[in-house]
Amino acid sequence: MPKLIIDNLEIEVPEGTRVIEAAEKLGIYIPRFCFHHALGAVGACRVCAVKVLEGAVEGVQMSCMIDAQDGMKVSTTDPEAADFRRSVIEWLMLNHPHDCPVCDEGGHCLLQDLTVAGGHSIRRYEGGKRTYTDQYLGPLVQHEMNRCIQCYRCVRFYREYSGYNDLGVTGIAGRVYFGRLREGVLESPFAGNLIDICPTGVFTDKPSRYTGRRWDFERTPGVCIHCSLGCRTTVSARYRQVGRMEGRFSQRVNGDFICDRGRYGFYYADRPGRPRSGRISGQTVSVDQAVYEARDRLQRITEEHGPQAVGVIGSGRSSLQTQSAMVHLCRTTGWQGPVFRNTRITGAAADTAACALNPENAVSMRELETADAILAVGADPVNEAPVLALAMRQAQRAGAQITAIDPRPLEWPFDFEHLACRAEEIGEALASAAERLSDSRRPVVICGTEITDAGIVLQAADLVAGLRGSGKTAGLFCTLPQANSFGAALLDECNACAADLAARVEAGQIRALAVIESDLWHDFPDRPQLEKALEKLDLLVSVDFLDTPLFEKADIGIPSLTVFEAGGIYVNQEGRAQQVRPAHTGGLPITVTGAGDHPPRTFAPNVPGRDMPAAWVTAFCLAGQAPPETDAQMTAWMRYNFAVLSDLARMDADGVRLFAGGKTPIAHEATMPEKPEQCLELLLAAAVFGGEPMSDYSQCLRELAGLPAVWMDRADADRHGIAAGDRVGLGFENGEVSFVVRISDHMAPGVLVVYRHPDIDWQPRAGDTRYNIREDRIRRIEKA
């Protein structure tokens, strides 16, 4: 380990550390524009110049380009280096438009900071400035090329780090241009990171444009809840609403970057239709009234028909607090549930994945980046857990061989081998592909739970166990349906699913349902069954922060708080419990009209809308108990009441890993039925934009979802005389749904893939996430 001296301070750093990083460890910040610890050093901007006083190469050097060496003596304050840095900043500012007052980056702009810090305050250059035409890059990212200082971070992230090619550099010399060949929507689902890594205002957040400066926002560390990865975010809130989301560095989870679903998925939290008051039989009431009415009526049903007549349904999008309060609710009242999964098949896959994880085989996303071979089974990271695709790309760039076993037309931003097979053939393909990992030392098996079943997950876990048995540091990485599906698996005590409860409603055993933060309407595979069940109920109570159709239909509606108001603990798919702090106080957002009447002139002792409780508080109230008074007391209560959560005491900045420890997952015996003859198998799959209930409320993301489409293998399409772009109708038992056709050469034959889309109201027709379509029920409606 080389030991060197920087500004008279000695430091020892690992071999290969750049001087700029060594200095940072000493707390010495050397200016930089092109250097970024995730993207590496390229020596383009030249602003990190230091003087090497003693060393192999002496004189002014770029500190990002030289490795720290033993005996090196470096000065960051040497006049020659400082003068050069000042010149570099002067050069960078020659063409900069100085439009800071109208630039959204102003206030958190690296160029602003370093220009001031570097001492360049008087403009000497009298020449003209070059100007560019900006491009439309879609609804998320605003382009302002005149501000560009050509650090090349954007294209290095976009092309090299994340693997998309529609943004690039054109031109040379002073006419270098960063943009698309033709203007249009950026193709990468990681494009929003351009906003974070651009050191000035070339790429800014479009939806939140002109809504506030960095210092106007309350900035709070957050955790993304739009998939199971639990990426770290920074939440910016102002006027009691979230305005902007940014990626937050995490050494264990997501590194630096997040996906655009996570960045822009938050608009559900302050949409006008959000439930903010109680509702009884369609009448608006106070929240307290709704809660007490619900408690009393549920109690009456319990008294009249026994506790078995009440069912409780939850989901994986609730915090661990809410989930544990729901379990407590059922423990104290004897009600049925809570159930956290919709069907046995998907529930069992997710539960099995959670229970298969142990301290030995669990790998974090950052550890996955160091894998030398990856086998992905029934997982489509780009759509199911986007940032995982970024991590896989980093592994691939470092030399990992990646193999995918999946029926879908996978489009991943890195090289991989795709073994396309039908969903029911995955197990077989996995068995024969296992030997691909035999030469590796650090293999990782990624297993999805969206289109697989518990059998596949177990097979993947067994494969990892076998690899570990043969001396490899093998890891298991499963993706789960929702942000806190892992927490649900840890807490579940009733071994049932929503479909079971629905059947009991139909059978007349259950007369009342309390549905807490559940997307049952959206996710339940058999909507006719659900509708029938709901009609039969005596009482439906819905507790939610989303105005789901279920909330609309409920006899009693109780609003709850979002993660931004209530915070909470969420357990990601590798069992990592992470604490989220509230980002702003609850209550109605303050409206700024700009018409001269700001601030609002109505005064009251309370914040309007502040009386909404978190869902876990409501759960305690329904149980007739007083909830713990503070968040800290609630966490202590959880540790005390649930042995599986006792490790929460050790939670630090990296969170804490919780494991199920030998818990038995929900059982599910039947595998998928064999595909009948003359049928194509329709697979309903996750899409990065569309189909995730919360982010579907974001208008800017809906724009990116495109048109509802069905993907077909080329041979299947040819057989039906269907071409790409045609409109086809797929005949289900109770009607036809029409889709635009996309054709792929690398998906499983005999399979139709439909990616979830906010405009497809699919449940009335498709019985499950897999459905058989008779070939004679595929009809071309319109030619392309």
Added chain:
Amino acid sequence: MESRVLLKNRKPDRILDLAEYRASGGYSAAAEMLQTGRPADVQEALEAAGLLGRGGAAFSMGVKLSTVAEYAPFPRYMVCNADEMEPGTFKDRVLIHTSPHLLIEGMLLAAFSARAEHGIIFIRPEYENAARILEREVALAREQGLLGKNIFNSGFDFDIVVHRSGGRYICGEGTALLNALEGKRPNPRKPPPYPTVKGLWQLPTVVQNVETLCFVPHVVQNGAEWFRNLAAGPDEAGTKIYSVSGRVRRPGCYELPMGTALSEIIETHAGGMAGNGRFKACLPGGASTRYMPESMYHREMGYQSLSDAGFRLGTAAVMVFDHSACLVGATVNLLAFFARESCGWCTPCRDGLPYLHDLLRRIENGQGRAEFVPMLREMAGQMGLAYCAFAPGAAAPVESLITYFEDEVREHIKAGRCPFREAE
């Protein structure tokens, strides 16, 4: 007395064809070396001969070949840099139009030394005639078994493709050229690793200038001693083609002993100063070298000699200025070229050169101020901290202008106009 090695077969109106080239002893060096020699023989001969890269960097070709490790991976590449874009330089074009097979044989021998099987001639697109000549002659050489598989029954395979550049100055930079060949932006690469270790597609690659390669058959045939003795002085080696332009009577390419005095080049070979002008200064090696003032008029124009005096021979493109020439105006012109041709990668080059250009242009146009002079001096010096050698080269005329002709610059500022122009 012109000593003609490379240009000895120069004809006024056509190239030396393959039959003529072979009749004059062409390909005999390659035949003998491939059949009886070892790859190391070529490298050792070149190193002993002290053949320095003629593209401007003056790095020993023999030493460069020695850095291709014996166990380095295959395939390896032999790249000929024919992207002759240094302003004032026109020797490679003349060489190709004189004797294309000399170049082909040179590449063959160099490739044999590096055990490279792929040859690429990277040529600037304005040299379309030269590119067609090369394509035609490469095909003829292939027909005669001088390229292709098992050349001279030696078991050695080598073939050449002609690749036209996208046509920017920076593409001629050795490492930028490799990026351009790979289809990437022609940004220079920062060694290490050097191209001989990880070059084209991360494989060992030898990049050499046309003129350098043309010497290889001669050195292999006649030996190091012969080559060294061609030079005019003991510290130099071989001959050099000087591309003489500017205010001389007979501009052109002159192959002379390395180290021939500047005065001799101008007076004896280029016919003296044009229009009875008096020598004021010259750029000795293309646009990216320092101005040589009058005091250097009798200096020997060799790599070592100029380097000792603080100058660079570069490509030996001698641009001559007489006392009627405004060097501020000339430098503005050069800077406009460099500011336009920067690849845009690093800040000093991309933004600093236009700044230098702007300051100097203001001086030339009579809007200069005294404080511009120290600014020019400081910034020209700081160009040395750019990513590659482009910006330091571009700044060399500016720095030497301020050093040797500061009075002329200040005269512009004082007069508020260019003293070389007629007063309006």
